[in-house]
Amino acid sequence: MERPADPGASLARLPGKDPHNNPGDVSVDFPVSVVLPAGGTGERTGLQTPKQFCGLMGRPLISYTAQAFERVSWIQCVVVVVATESLALMRDIAQRYRHSKVRVVPGGSTRHRSIRRGVQALREPEEQVGAGTPKVVIIHDAVRPFVDEDMLSKIAMAAKEHGAAGAIRPLVSTVIATTSEGYLDHSLERAKYRASEMPQGFTYEVIHQAYQKCTDYDLDYGTECLHLALQYCGTNAKLIEGPPTLWKVSHRTTVRMRHLHSKLTFPCRSRRAPHLPRLIALLLTAEGRKFKNQMQYRQFACREHFRQKVHLH
Ligand SMILES: Nc1ccn([C@@H]2O[C@H](COP(=O)(O)OP(=O)(O)OP(=O)(O)O)[C@@H](O)[C@H]2O)c(=O)n1
Numbered sequence: 295m296e297r298p299a300d301p302g303a304s305l306a307r308l309p310g311k312d313p314h315n316n317p318g319d320v321s322v323d324f325p326v327s328v329v330l331p332a333g334g335t336g337e338r339t340g341l342q343t344p345k346q347f348c349g350l351m352g353r354p355l356i357s358y359t360a361q362a363f364e365r366v367s368w369i370q371c372v373v374v375v376v377a378t379e380s381l382a383l384m385r386d387i388a389q390r391y392r393h394s395k396v397r398v399v400p401g402g403s404t405r406h407r408s409i410r411r412g413v414q415a416l417r418e419p420e421e422q423v424g425a426g427t428p429k430v431v432i433i434h435d436a437v438r439p440f441v442d443e444d445m446l447s448k449i450a451m452a453a454k455e456h457g458a459a460g461a462i463r464p465l466v467s468t469v470i471a472t473t474s475e476g477y478l479d480h481s482l483e484r485a486k487y488r489a490s491e492m493p494q495g496f497t498y499e500v501i502h503q504a505y506q507k508c509t510d511y512d513l514d515y516g517t518e519c520l521h522l523a524l525q526y527c528g529t530n531a532k533l534i535e536g537p538p539t540l541w542k543v544s545h546r547t548t549v550r551m552r553h554l555h556s557k558l559t560f561p562c563r564s565r566r567a568p569h570l571p572r573l574i575a576l577l578l579t580a581e582g583r584k585f586k587n588q589m590q591y592r593q594f595a596c597r598e599h600f601r602q603k604v605h606l607h
Pocket residue numbers: 330331332333334335336337338339344346375401402403404405406408409435436437542543544
């Protein structure tokens with residue numbers, strides 16, 4: 295495979311370029327490694343290609359997520375867990391886009407089983423980079439490409455202090471329970487609840503023990519790592535409100551942006567915005583942006599398009 299000269303555009307915010315993003319405020323001076331579960335089939339998208347391998351500006355989505363972690367200097371190793379049939383593809387992606395911190399391991403039949411496999415792999419010599427088994431493990435869905443260093447450092451620090459930490463967001467809809475006949479049973483008081491997002495962080499002992507002790511039922515039907523830490527280790531996770539950009543690609547509408555992008559023309563200046571889809575044109579006009587070149591525009595348009603989608607859900 296031909297290697298690009300440069301790893302390419304990143305979808306995450308660049309540290310130091312954004313006044314709201316100051317990772318320098320906290321220093322992570324202990325070993326941190328990452329598990330990216332990427333072993334799903336993406337059934338809800340209805341696409342043949344699992345969403346983590348869908349192309350975006352000529353590069354698979356997983357490569358952007360991996361890059362968001364690799365560029366953080368204090369992160370040692372990024373274990374990407376994929377289905378057995380995707381091992382060769384993922385290794386190829388890692389090589390093509392020069393993901394030097396990425397190790398690829400085979401996953402399991404459910405998300406929890408894949409994560410457990412990734413956590414175990416961090417004990418194995420091949421995955422241990424530098425200081426051996428990490429103090430803190432960050433777990434992050436492969437299909438949430440916008441995570442930035444600020445959020446990662448907050449999660450890592452809180453995980454070290456409290457044993458577990460996770461990103462949350464306010465709920466956009468009220469959660470209701472239905473009866474088996476399809477009637478309303480009860481509804482939850484929205485202000486009391488939060489949506490659990492990723493990234494989540496754990497000390498290695500906590501997450502390892504949680505996955506050792508949990509049941510097959512948890513592994514097959516559970517959707518929440520923080521819950522395993524509470525139930526099996528008595529660890530109450532510290533919750534940290536994250537930005538809206540933490541959202542997960544789940545449905546086809548969110549994957550469709552790649553088709554839009556393939557149809558775009560890429561003018562260098564925002565005054566040529568009428569050539570663009572309305573959404574991006576509006577954004578460009580609103581922000582009065584000017585772009586030096588096509589790549590700069592592509593990076594911006596792609597990031598903003600992703601961000602807008604969160605409000606369209
Ligand atoms: N056996 C599995 C199932 C899921 N995942 C990963 O867990 C993350 C979040 O899961 P989800 O969004 O549900 O992905 P899918 O299971 O692929 O999607 P769907 O539920 O629509 O099939 C994804 O990065 C997915 O690849 C995994 O590593 N191993």
